[in-house]
Amino acid sequence: xxxxxxxxxxxxxxxxxNLVLNCSFTDSAIxxxxxxxxxPGKGLTSLLLIQSSQREQTSGRLNASLDKSSGRSTLYIAxxxxxxxxxxxxxxxxxxxxxxxxxxxxxxxxxx
Amino acid sequence: NAGVTQTPKFRVLKTGQSMTLLCAQDMNHEYMYWYRQDPxxxxxxxxxxxxxxxxxxxxxxxxxxxxxxKKQNFLLGLESAAPSQTSVYFCASSYSRGPYGYxxxxxTRLTVV
Numbered sequence: 404x405x406x407x408x409x410x411x412x413x414x415x416x417x418x419x420x421n422l423v424l425n426c427s428f429t430d431s432a433i434x435x436x437x438x439x440x441x442x443p444g445k446g447l448t449s450l451l452l453i454q455s456s457q458r459e460q461t462s463g464r465l466n467a468s469l470d471k472s473s474g475r476s477t478l479y480i481a482x483x484x485x486x487x488x489x490x491x492x493x494x495x496x497x498x499x500x501x502x503x504x505x506x507x508x509x510x511x512x513x514x515x
Numbered sequence: 516n517a518g519v520t521q522t523p524k525f526r527v528l529k530t531g532q533s534m535t536l537l538c539a540q541d542m543n544h545e546y547m548y549w550y551r552q553d554p555x556x557x558x559x560x561x562x563x564x565x566x567x568x569x570x571x572x573x574x575x576x577x578x579x580x581x582x583x584x585k586k587q588n589f590l591l592g593l594e595s596a597a598p599s600q601t602s603v604y605f606c607a608s609s610y611s612r613g614p615y616g617y618x619x620x621x622x623t624r625l626t627v628v
Contacts, residue, residue, distance in 0.1 A: 434614055435614055435615075435616070437616050437617065439619075444624075445621065445622070446605065446619050446620060446621035446622050447605065447607075447619040448619075449616055449617070449618070449619075452616040454614045455614075492557075492558070494558075494617070496617075501546070501563065501565060501571075502548075502560060502563065502573070503548070503560075503607070503609075503617055504560075505550075505557050505558040506557060507555070507556070507557040508557065
């Protein structure tokens with residue numbers, strides 16, 4: 404059974420800091436890994452999708468890396484802003500392709 | 516706008532009442548999913564469907580039923596609501612197995628009293 408862990412569970416940083424969120428998974432047989440953002444009381448917004456054959460994806464100030472063999476992914480946020488405050492979730496799609504397994508998220512607070 | 520639409524957005528039920536949550540997508544996705552999100556538990560898969568007329572159990576299926584009579588719609592039913600089913604429910608959809616991402620709806624907040 405795939406298990407996804409996100410560390411840290413919560414993070415508070417001053418504005419402007421570069422930061423790294425971590426995601427690990429137990430079964431390396433995956434199709435892809437997806438990072439989501441969730442604002443309080445809202446739905447999930449997809450940030451980045453990394454295929455199993457890729458090493459990283461970039462979108463603006465966000466960069467996600469994937470090391471499938473070690474079961475790890477990181478989300479790098481450059482020059483953090485208060486508007487980045489949210490919960491960040493990673494999810495892996497198993498090689499069977501049917502299901503997405505989520506981590507419990509990292510709650511990020513960026514202080515002005 | 517193309518996407519996943521969930522109705523209703525909020526609902527309060529009394530214990531023992533029944534209700535149906537509707538999920539509709541207009542992206543011609545084959546796969547559809549129902550998740551519940553609870554504090555400290557993350558998102559857990561309730562049921563899913565890999566095509567019209569098919570359904571399968573996820574991680575926490577007890578107390579729920581689903582139907583996929585049309586490709587674009589996926590219904591989640593609670594036959595006899597219990598307080599333990601108080602949660603936020605999310606629907607998602609995707610193209611068939613392969614290198615595709617998921618699109619999520621905005622959620623239904625359900626309270627069972």
